Amino acid sequence: MKAKERHMLKDYVSRIQDADLVLVGIGPELSAYELIDFKTEIQNEHYQKLLRMDEEDKDVIWMRQAYERHYLLNHSQVPYFKKLEEVLDQKDYFVITSNNDGLIFHSGLDKNRLTAPCGSGDFFQCKGPCSEQLYPAELGLEDLIRHYETTGKIEHLECPKCGAPLVYNIRTEDTKSTYIEGAYLNSWAAYTKWLQTTLNKKLFILELGEGFGVPGLFRWPFEKMAFYNEKAYMVRVNRTLYQIGEELKGKADAVKMDSKDFLEIER
Numbered sequence: 001m002k003a004k005e006r007h008m009l010k011d012y013v014s015r016i017q018d019a020d021l022v023l024v025g026i027g028p029e030l031s032a033y034e035l036i037d038f039k040t041e042i043q044n045e046h047y048q049k050l051l052r053m054d055e056e057d058k059d060v061i062w063m064r065q066a067y068e069r070h071y072l073l074n075h076s077q078v079p080y081f082k083k084l085e086e087v088l089d090q091k092d093y094f095v096i097t098s099n100n101d102g103l104i105f106h107s108g109l110d111k112n113r114l115t116a117p118c119g120s121g122d123f124f125q126c127k128g129p130c131s132e133q134l135y136p137a138e139l140g141l142e143d144l145i146r147h148y149e150t151t152g153k154i155e156h157l158e159c160p161k162c163g164a165p166l167v168y169n170i171r172t173e174d175t176k177s178t179y180i181e182g183a184y185l186n187s188w189a190a191y192t193k194w195l196q197t198t199l200n201k202k203l204f205i206l207e208l209g210e211g212f213g214v215p216g217l218f219r220w221p222f223e224k225m226a227f228y229n230e231k232a233y234m235v236r237v238n239r240t241l242y243q244i245g246e247e248l249k250g251k252a253d254a255v256k257m258d259s260k261d262f263l264e265i266e267r
């Protein structure tokens with residue numbers, strides 16, 4: 001199917017207004033590392049010093065990430081999803097993301113209509129894991145940062161139950177077999193319940209910047225919904241992975257564009 005090059009969110013406003021329900025998926029093109037330049041945003045001298053250290057050093061990576069995650073957790077409202085917030089205002093919508101940075105929870109979107117099954121950076125978990133216990137990330141990160149800034153030493157956090165390292169409760173390629181799925185289950189239940197209401201409704205599906213990291217999460221399910229729901233329309237936006245199969249001809253647009261540009265995010 002031929003890709004549309006210059007279509008942007010504003011070109012779909014009337015279609016969105018006309019829809020009963022709007023389903024949005026947000027992928028890596030709109031992740032924190034794509035949107036936020038931590039080097040300029042975090043002016044803390046200790047963090048700046050870490051940026052000049054060995055990039056391959058595991059401890060340095062860990063400590064940098066501690067500052068970045070701490071920054072994300074304490075971020076006030078982020079402006080990146082403004083255009084999306086505007087078109088979704090007054091609509092019955094749900095947003096799912098495969099990102100694990102918690103960024104959409106700092107947007108103006110309704111928190112009851114968001115789910116982040118790969119984690120949001122709010123918790124640590126045991127690396128093992130020895131139990132299903134989750135530990136608030138905020139406290140651990142503050143400890144790490146305080147210790148580093150007073151002693152210059154990079155510490156790791158230990159599981160209080162078994163002594164193994166604590167790691168971020170996020171789902172990545174490395175952690176997919178040990179990821180504890182407790183934190184997002186309520187929002188996931190709300191999501192699946194909402195999906196049940198989409199049957200035979202005019203459903204507008206907007207997939208933004210998703211790749212093939214976890215295609216089973218929403219990339220493939222969105223295609224399936226667009227295919228089976230006769231009143232559905234789907235728009236897939238991606239700089240490189242915008243392709244849509246022939247079976248969705250007339251029911252979907254492939255927009256060859258970075259999602260940041262599609263949402264008119266300044267950068």
Ligand SMILES: [Zn+2]
Pocket residue numbers: 126127128129130131159160161162163164
């Ligand atoms: Zn443990």
